[in-house]
Amino acid sequence: MSIEIALLTIFILSIFVGFEVVSKVSTILHTPLMSGANAIHGVILVGAIIVTGHAENNLELILGLVAIVLATINMVGGFVVTDRMLELFKSKKSTKAGDKK
Amino acid sequence: MIPAWSQLANLGAALAFILALKALSSPKTARLGNRIGAVGAIAAVAIVFFSESNLKHLPLILIAVAFGTIVGFVAAKKVQMTQMPQMVALFNGVGGGAAMAVSSIEFLKAGATDGFVALFATVFTVVIGSISFTGSIVTFLKLQELMTSRPVVLPLGRFITIGTALTTLVMSVYLMVFPEIWALWTLVALSLVMGILFVLPVGGADVPIVISLLNAFTGLSVAASGYVLDNVLLLVAGTLVGASGTLLTQLMAKAMGRPLTSTLFGAFTAKASTATASAVDRPVKSAGPTDIAIMLTYATKVIIVPGYGLAVAQAQQSLRELVDLLISKGVEVEYAIHPVAGRMPGHMNVLLAEADVPYEQLKEMDEINSEFSNASVAVVVGANDVVNPAARTDKSSPIFGMPILNADQAEQVVFMKRSMRPGFAGVENELLFNDKTTLLFGDAKDSLSKVVAAVKSM
Numbered sequence: 001m002s003i004e005i006a007l008l009t010i011f012i013l014s015i016f017v018g019f020e021v022v023s024k025v026s027t028i029l030h031t032p033l034m035s036g037a038n039a040i041h042g043v044i045l046v047g048a049i050i051v052t053g054h055a056e057n058n059l060e061l062i063l064g065l066v067a068i069v070l071a072t073i074n075m076v077g078g079f080v081v082t083d084r085m086l087e088l089f090k091s092k093k094s095t096k097a098g099d100k101k
Numbered sequence: 102m103i104p105a106w107s108q109l110a111n112l113g114a115a116l117a118f119i120l121a122l123k124a125l126s127s128p129k130t131a132r133l134g135n136r137i138g139a140v141g142a143i144a145a146v147a148i149v150f151f152s153e154s155n156l157k158h159l160p161l162i163l164i165a166v167a168f169g170t171i172v173g174f175v176a177a178k179k180v181q182m183t184q185m186p187q188m189v190a191l192f193n194g195v196g197g198g199a200a201m202a203v204s205s206i207e208f209l210k211a212g213a214t215d216g217f218v219a220l221f222a223t224v225f226t227v228v229i230g231s232i233s234f235t236g237s238i239v240t241f242l243k244l245q246e247l248m249t250s251r252p253v254v255l256p257l258g259r260f261i262t263i264g265t266a267l268t269t270l271v272m273s274v275y276l277m278v279f280p281e282i283w284a285l286w287t288l289v290a291l292s293l294v295m296g297i298l299f300v301l302p303v304g305g306a307d308v309p310i311v312i313s314l315l316n317a318f319t320g321l322s323v324a325a326s327g328y329v330l331d332n333v334l335l336l337v338a339g340t341l342v343g344a345s346g347t348l349l350t351q352l353m354a355k356a357m358g359r360p361l362t363s364t365l366f367g368a369f370t371a372k373a374s375t376a377t378a379s380a381v382d383r384p385v386k387s388a389g390p391t392d393i394a395i396m397l398t399y400a401t402k403v404i405i406v407p408g409y410g411l412a413v414a415q416a417q418q419s420l421r422e423l424v425d426l427l428i429s430k431g432v433e434v435e436y437a438i439h440p441v442a443g444r445m446p447g448h449m450n451v452l453l454a455e456a457d458v459p460y461e462q463l464k465e466m467d468e469i470n471s472e473f474s475n476a477s478v479a480v481v482v483g484a485n486d487v488v489n490p491a492a493r494t495d496k497s498s499p500i501f502g503m504p505i506l507n508a509d510q511a512e513q514v515v516f517m518k519r520s521m522r523p524g525f526a527g528v529e530n531e532l533l534f535n536d537k538t539t540l541l542f543g544d545a546k547d548s549l550s551k552v553v554a555a556v557k558s559m
Binding site for chain 1: 114118119121122123125126127128131132134135136138139142145146149150153155156157158159161162165166168169170172173174176177178180182185186188189192193195196198199200202203205206207209210218312313316319320323324326327328330331332333334335336337338339340341342343344345346347348349352353356438440445446447448450451454455460463465
C-alpha cells in the first residue's frame with residue numbers, strides 16, 4: 001500500500017469515527033463539545049514546531065513562531081475554557097442536598 | 102524518518118482524542134473526556150521534541166510555546182461565562198491561522214516537489230485556514246458587540262462575495278498548476294478577505310452555527326496540513342474535529358430549525374428592512390414587583406424561561422433565590438431551556454450551573470413544551486426570540502420555522518425586560534402585546550431582587 005493510499009484510508013476512517021463519536025450528544029453539551037473539539041485541533045502545534053524547527057530563513061522562522069504562539073493559544077486556551085465549563089456542570093449536584101426546609 | 106516508537110505514541114494520542122470526543126458527549130464523563138484530550142495533546146507535543154531529529158531554533162520555539170501557553174491560559178481563566186462563545190470563536194480562529202501558516206511554510210520549503218496531492222492539500226489549508234481565521238475574528242467582534250450583530254449587507258455585497266470567491270478559486274487552481282510564491286501570498290490575502298465576507302451577512306442569532314462550522318473548517322485544514330507534513334496524528338485529529346464539527350453544526354442548525362443554507366446565505370436574499378418603528382405606541386400592560394410577587398406566590402406551577410439578558414445582568418443568583426423561595430412556599434417551578442438560549446446551544450445550562458441551579462430543574466424544550474398549558478405563570482427573563490409566536494405563524498419573519506417555547510400557552514405570562522427593544526434577531530414580539538402578558542420593566546437583577554423581597558414579605 002502506497003503512503004497516499006494509507007493516508008486516504010486513515011482519512012476516510014477518521015471521518016466515520018468523527019461522526020460516530022458525537023452522534024448521540026445531548027443539546028446541553030453542544031457548547032462544551034464544540035469547545036473541546038476546538039482544543040483538539042490545537043494539536044496543529046505539533047506541525048508548527050516541526051516546520052519551525054526546520055526553518056531555513058527568517059521569513060520561515062518568524063511565520064513559524066507566530067504559528068506556534070497561535071496554535072498554543074488554541075490548544076491551552078481551548079482545554080482550559082472547556083474544563084471551566086464542565087466544572088460548573090459537576091458542582092451543582094453536591095449543592096443540591098442542603099436546601100430542604 | 103519518524104521512529105516507530107513515536108508513531109506508536111502518536112497512535113496513543115489519536116486514541117486519546119477519539120475517547121475525549123466520545124466522553125464529551127455524555128454529561129457524566131465530559132470533564133474526564135476533556136482531560137484525556139488535554140493529556141493526549143500535551144503528550145503529542147512532548148513527543149515531537151524527541152522524535153524529530155535536529156530541530157533548530159529550540160530556545161525560540163520554547164519561548165513561543167511558553168508565551169502562547171500564558172496567553173491562552175490567562176484568557177481562558179479570565180473570560181466571563183457570558184462571553185465564552187466569542188472566546189471559543191477566537192481560539193478557533195487562531196488555530197485556523199496556525200494551520201494556514203504551517204502549510205505556507207511547508208510550501209516555501211518544498212514548493213512543487215511534494216507532488217500534486219500535497220499541493221492541493223496546501224491550497225486547501227491556506228484557503229480554509231484563512232477563512233476560519235478572519236471569519237472567527239468577525240464572529241468575535243459581532244458577539245462582543247464591537248460591531249453590529251445584525252446582518253451586514255454591503256452594497257453589491259452579493260457580487261463582491263461571488264467575485265472574491267471566484268477569484269479565490271481561480272487563484273487556487275493557478276497555484277496548483279504554477280506553484281509560485283507570489284501566487285501563495287495572493288491566495289492568502291484573498292482567502293482572508295473571503296473569511297470576512299463570509300461572516301458579515303450572518304445575523305447575530307445564527308452566529309453560533311457559524312462558530313461551529315468554522316470549527317469544523319479549522320479541523321479540516323489541520324487534517325490537510327497533516328497530509329502536507331506526512332503527519333498521521335494531525336491528519337487523524339483534524340479529520341475527527343472536521344467530521345464531528347460538521348455533524349454538530351447540523352445538529353445545532355436543526356435545533357434552531359434553520360437549514361444551514363439559509364443561515365449562511367439568508368442575508369443575501371433578505372431585504373435589509375427591519376421594520377420595528379411601527380409598534381412603538383402599542384399599549385402593553387406593565388406592573389410592579391409586588392404584583393408579580395403575588396401572582397407567583399399564588400401560582401401552582403411556574404415555568405421560568407431564561408435568556409441571554411439574564412446572564413448579561415448577572416441575575417442568575419437572584420433568579421435561583423426567587424425559585425428556591427417559591428419552591429419553599431409550595432409552588433412547582435421549572436426552567437424551560439431553549440436549545441439556543443444564551444448565545445450557543447447549551448450555553449444557558451452552563452450559565453445556570455454557574456449559579457448552582459440544580460440540574461433536575463432544567464427542562465429541555467421537547468420535555469417542557471407540553472407543560473406550558475398546565476402552568477399558571479410563565480416568567481420570561483431576558484429572553485425574547487425563543488418565545489416569539491411569529492416563529493410559528495408569520496412566514497415573512499426571519500425567525501419563521503425556529504422551534505419556540507410555548508410560553509404563550511401558559512395562563513399568564515410575565516416578561517422581565519429592560520425596554521421594549523426587540524431581541525437579538527431584531528424581530529418584534531407579538532406576545533408582549535397579548536392580554537395575558539404583564540411586563541416588569543427594569544434591569545433583570547434589580548427586578549428579581551425586588552420580587553424576591555416582595556415574596557419574602559408575604
